[in-house]
Amino acid sequence: MDRNPSPPPSDESDNETTGDDAIGNTVYSKHWLFGTLMELIKFVSSEGEEAEVLKTETQLDEDLENEICKVWDMSMDEDVALFLQEFNVTDILLGIIGKSKCPRLTEICVGILGNMACYKETCQSITNNDNLVEVLLLLLGDSDPPTLLETSRLILTCLSQPDVATIWADQIHKKPAVRDHVCFIMQSSTNTDLLGKIGEMIDKLFDLDKELMLSWIRESKKLPGAPVTEHEKTTEILLVPCLLEAAKQVRSNSVEGLEIYVHILQLLTTVDEGIQAIVKTPDKGEATWTLLYDIVCTDLCQDDDPSIFIEEQASVLSSALAILSAIFASHVEKYSEIEQNLPLLGTLLRVLFYAEDCKKKPSEGTRRPSADKWSVPSPAGAQKGKRQKSDFHMKILLNISCEFLSEIFMDVSKELVSRSFKEGYLSQEMCLCAVHHLLPVYTTTVERFHDILKEVQPDIAEQLQLKFHNLRS
Numbered sequence: 001m002d003r004n005p006s007p008p009p010s011d012e013s014d015n016e017t018t019g020d021d022a023i024g025n026t027v028y029s030k031h032w033l034f035g036t037l038m039e040l041i042k043f044v045s046s047e048g049e050e051a052e053v054l055k056t057e058t059q060l061d062e063d064l065e066n067e068i069c070k071v072w073d074m075s076m077d078e079d080v081a082l083f084l085q086e087f088n089v090t091d092i093l094l095g096i097i098g099k100s101k102c103p104r105l106t107e108i109c110v111g112i113l114g115n116m117a118c119y120k121e122t123c124q125s126i127t128n129n130d131n132l133v134e135v136l137l138l139l140l141g142d143s144d145p146p147t148l149l150e151t152s153r154l155i156l157t158c159l160s161q162p163d164v165a166t167i168w169a170d171q172i173h174k175k176p177a178v179r180d181h182v183c184f185i186m187q188s189s190t191n192t193d194l195l196g197k198i199g200e201m202i203d204k205l206f207d208l209d210k211e212l213m214l215s216w217i218r219e220s221k222k223l224p225g226a227p228v229t230e231h232e233k234t235t236e237i238l239l240v241p242c243l244l245e246a247a248k249q250v251r252s253n254s255v256e257g258l259e260i261y262v263h264i265l266q267l268l269t270t271v272d273e274g275i276q277a278i279v280k281t282p283d284k285g286e287a288t289w290t291l292l293y294d295i296v297c298t299d300l301c302q303d304d305d306p307s308i309f310i311e312e313q314a315s316v317l318s319s320a321l322a323i324l325s326a327i328f329a330s331h332v333e334k335y336s337e338i339e340q341n342l343p344l345l346g347t348l349l350r351v352l353f354y355a356e357d358c359k360k361k362p363s364e365g366t367r368r369p370s371a372d373k374w375s376v377p378s379p380a381g382a383q384k385g386k387r388q389k390s391d392f393h394m395k396i397l398l399n400i401s402c403e404f405l406s407e408i409f410m411d412v413s414k415e416l417v418s419r420s421f422k423e424g425y426l427s428q429e430m431c432l433c434a435v436h437h438l439l440p441v442y443t444t445t446v447e448r449f450h451d452i453l454k455e456v457q458p459d460i461a462e463q464l465q466l467k468f469h470n471l472r473s
Helices: 030-054 062-074 078-086 089-099 103-116 120-128 130-141 145-159 165-173 176-188 192-208 210-218 228-233 239-251 255-268 272-279 286-299 309-329 338-359 380-411 414-422 428-438 443-456 458-467
Strands: none
Touching (some): 030 062, 030 089, 030 103, 062 103, 078 089, 078 120, 089 103, 103 120, 120 145, 130 145, 130 165, 130 176, 145 165, 145 192, 165 192, 165 210, 176 192, 176 239, 192 210, 239 255, 239 272, 239 286, 255 309, 272 309, 286 338, 309 338, 309 380, 338 380, 338 414, 380 428, 380 443, 414 443
């Protein structure tokens, strides 16, 4: 995607901006800005006639594109954003978007609005413009990826402003086409930047509005002209396959994008209809289980990873394990067979072991495999905030891991425990760590596991009893 160039430095000897002509406290010229907007309006009027004759998209003149891109950059300044709002530039941009046959121009106009939306007052002004909101939501059905990226960025920015977030959520809720457009993007796009921004938008929406999430779970695409019976056969929830497809696309290129999509899937599992949407698809949740199982057992928390990596992976790991736990607890036979899930058992035990190891080590100056030197510690205040956020995610990860491990230990057989020791998934060290984290919340589970150990590994069972005195003899 072409990037908008930064405005060139002003040359005061050639074009000095006077106080009256300056926008706010900036050096930007009101006269220049109005002149550029007038040129833009003229272009849109002429391109409409040209497009009507040629029946095709039009291209921006290079000089005009450069000038408009300067406005795009300028709009990041709050004084400029307020000035644009004061002179109803939002309505001008709305008119241009509505008439433009040039994708690049549409992208730039939406980008300017997206910058303006970063400020409370201008965001409120954009939100109060019902026609503009409607057009922006319609643009999610556009075929131009850069325009879609700027549109989703703008909507996400507005959803992130507390004063207007619910207004946007309500408007989106009223327009089922938004869901269809978003699902189509997730299912068909290979643009990781776009998929990442769309994911952030959905994540924010579902976090804001549970009813909207439920409506997106329930809705399914009806085949045109299909009778009800045929429709009923195709009522598998389309949202889940679309989310999975997007997650697959971003998996190798964007850790942040993958984390977002896994978190969206976790949000679905917070309601029964969401879990059913996953496990009652035609493949009975196999696509979801397979993807997340592979991510957890192949990409994350590996045997040869430094234990400190668990802190960086805590957020995506906790979301992925929460979903797998929900599917496991649904008692779909093919997922609840522990014999097939020993690598998952190994991951859960490593999570607890690595978390314990992290407490003993400083978090600063950790070496990554691809780095040649120690990372530079953050300033004290930033380091404290980062530490608190990391602790928060680690606490969630530990809670989810303990609950999931407890479910597995309640179903595990004597033969499987013995096999786990032989294949290296269980050891005395792992058992001590697991019991330490499971007690006292999961006492019944630990006692059952301890009884099995008495038969298959009596020495380890004795060590556990010496370490944890409340275990029965």
